Amino acid sequence: PHPDAPAALVLLNPHAGGGTARALHAHVERHLHTHHPNATLCITHEIADAERAIDALPHGGRVVLCGGDGTVHQLLPALVRGAHELALVPVGSGNDTARALGVLGLRGGWPARLDWALRAPASAVDLGELVCEGGHRALFISSLAAGFDAAVALRAHAGPRWLRGMPRYLWATLRELIALRVCEVTVSDAGRTLHSGRTLFASALNGPTYGSGMPAVPGARLDDGALDLLVAGAFGRLGVLVMLPRLLLGRHLGHPRVHVFSGASVQVHASSPLPLAADGEPAPAAARFTLRALRGALQCVRYPSA
Structure with missing residues (x-):
């Protein structure tokens, strides 16, 4: 990029990827000094430090965020508040957001990804919004897991750091x-019932993957103005064990108890509070909530493969 290119803020979260990002600090600093002197590192x-810098x-x-899905998720409100452009250099452990933006397809490691993040144009992508009946709201860019998959995400979030x-x-x-439990869930869209019955999970995807790359809804796109709701019906422990390999391979959508519904807004009512995880981050459990697609809510740098 030309030395007179507009200045950018590069945020490095040293705790991302279980602390592996910490080793990049000196390398990123040298790279910016040599190739992008206008950028500020x-x-x-703490997330509060990043929010103040963005504001x-x-x-x-x-x-430019050098971090993972958790860092991106926690900074979405600040990014939207200032109508800022987001570019991502993935150094986290999940990286589903980077996957959806096509960044993982960029060869050359973090230097190439950092160069691209600083010079490439941005385009509009959708965000998702969780609105709970009790008033809690949260933005998400990759996924909102509700039910068993959220319980898994929450346990993974608190899991051992040596597992990534x-x-x-x-x-x-x-x-x-x-501790598997399945409750009654009704999913509706503008009063039209899409699903009703015993449900393992009912989760919204904005991008194609969640849970560190599981191809949950391979056709999901960040810029189609809709969320894809992945609903799994009643599964026991053995059923989950049989389904998991299919989910890892993206072959679960042919199962008679697995369905995908696409829409700009869906309502979920459960017989008891469901565990929730937004972009893999903990959210308060809720029994009644709405999931909305916010079309073009954020400008993001994407790699052409996305």
Whole structure:
């Protein structure tokens, strides 16, 4: 990029990827000094530090996040508040957001991804919004898990740091099987019932993957103005064990108890509060909530393969 390119804020979360991002600090600093002198590097140990740095940017600035899904999720309100552009250099353990943006297809490791994040144009992508009956709201960019898969995500979130990515999710799945519970769930769209009955999970996908790369809804796109609701009916422990390999391979959609519904807004009513996880991050359990697609709510840098 030309040295006179607009300045960008580069945020490095040293805790991302179980702390592996910490080793990048000096390398990123040297790379920016040599190739992108207008960029400002900010090391953010706490989300509040990152929020303050973003809020200090001029309206519509570019924010390059060196982190994972959790960092992106927690900073969505600040990014939307300032109408900022998001570019992602993935160094986390999940990276479903980077996967949806096509960044993982960019060869050359973090230097190539950082260069692309600083120079490539941004385009509009959708966000999802969770609105609970009790008033809690949350934005998400990748997924909102509700039910068993959320319980798995929450256990993985609190799991051992030495387990990363897919192995951590598999460990969490096996642990959650011990306490498996299935409740009655009704999913509706503008008063029209889409699904009703005993339900393992009813989760919204904005991108194609969740849980560290599981191809939940392979055709889901970040820019189609809709959420894809993946609903799994009544499964016992053995059924979950049989279904898991199919989910990992993206072959679960042919199962008679697995359905996908697409819409800009869906309502979920459960017989008891469902565990929830937004982009893999904990959210308060809720029995009644609405999931909405917010078309074009965020400008993001994407790789052409997305």
